[in-house]
Amino acid sequence: MMKRVYIADNAASAWNIKNLLQQCNIDSEVKNDQLYSVAGEVPVTECMPEVWVDTAVYERARELVLESESREDIVEPDWICKKCRETNTGQFAICWSCQTPMAGESD
Numbered sequence: 001m002m003k004r005v006y007i008a009d010n011a012a013s014a015w016n017i018k019n020l021l022q023q024c025n026i027d028s029e030v031k032n033d034q035l036y037s038v039a040g041e042v043p044v045t046e047c048m049p050e051v052w053v054d055t056a057v058y059e060r061a062r063e064l065v066l067e068s069e070s071r072e073d074i075v076e077p078d079w080i081c082k083k084c085r086e087t088n089t090g091q092f093a094i095c096w097s098c099q100t101p102m103a104g105e106s107d
Ligand SMILES: [Zn+2]
Pocket: 081, 082, 083, 084, 085, 086, 095, 096, 097, 098, 099, 100
């Protein structure tokens, strides 16, 4: 069984949470994130991206989510990915969309 562990403001933070959980070997699913590109008739509040995990790992996942939320109090500037031009929140060093590091490829 799956349980919702996080409701994100935007697709980027949902994917950031998924990445965070993945780093701790917790599988998760992001739901609703693609509705943003469909646009139009669905009110934003009804297509907030959600992160779901198995109930077996829910407690641990929830802890990690809360931890990451408390870390968000430290405001770091958003950055734009050099490769795909997506906006990323400052505390993440890797693009949520294409996994390119913030610094980009050094040349
Ligand atoms: Zn990118």
